[in-house]
Amino acid sequence: MKQPKLRRSEVTFTVTCEPDDCVSEKDIRGHFASGDDALDKADADAIIERLRRDDHTAWCGIIVKAEWRGLEATDAVWACTLGEDDTPEQYAEDQGMFDEAFEQLKADVARRTVAFKAGDGREATKADLLDIARAIGVNVSNRYPVSTIRHSIRRQLEDLAWKGSIKPVR
Numbered sequence: 001m002k003q004p005k006l007r008r009s010e011v012t013f014t015v016t017c018e019p020d021d022c023v024s025e026k027d028i029r030g031h032f033a034s035g036d037d038a039l040d041k042a043d044a045d046a047i048i049e050r051l052r053r054d055d056h057t058a059w060c061g062i063i064v065k066a067e068w069r070g071l072e073a074t075d076a077v078w079a080c081t082l083g084e085d086d087t088p089e090q091y092a093e094d095q096g097m098f099d100e101a102f103e104q105l106k107a108d109v110a111r112r113t114v115a116f117k118a119g120d121g122r123e124a125t126k127a128d129l130l131d132i133a134r135a136i137g138v139n140v141s142n143r144y145p146v147s148t149i150r151h152s153i154r155r156q157l158e159d160l161a162w163k164g165s166i167k168p169v170r
Contacts, residue, residue: 005134006068006109008102014065017088019056020078028059031079047081057082064092066101073104107160110136129153136160 028047032040050058061078075097082091092098110132126142129149133140138152 006106006137010068011102011105012067013098013101014067015088015092016063016065017057017082018061018063020059020061020080022079023051023059057086057088062088062091062095062097064097064101066098066105068105068109071105071108073101073108075100075104103160106136107157110157110160 025044025048029041029044032043034040047058058081060080060082061076062080063074063076065072065074077095077097080091082088126146126149129146130140130142133149133153133156136153136156138156140149140152144152
């Protein structure tokens, strides 16, 4: 079974905003450390007041879920404060959360592809390696020797592992 290249345009992204579980005044006040005690107190007071008015966007979590063909990956940031004009989607974009969820999804596709190819008891063919490379975003050509394709896949997987998207593959 060939693994198609994962394209961002084919991925469905969902953004949710959920109340943060850590909403005690102590947690909120302990979160700020700008060096300006008066400013930190004012920021914390404003958040606490918004929470008293049931504005959960004052102290929340933003979750981005990327879905593709039954697979999903998420990125989440907690202890967020959204301004009155801020949207969860814009916050997620500004924080690079769509990119992170997409990279995690690509890494999952790569892991599953590698596991599928290795699990059938045969040596991966050049076509298999090209499919794996394309699935994780490595730009390779059929003209490249197998050793170069393998090396490019290994480097991409190590880069994804360094970013924390996947565990190292040896």
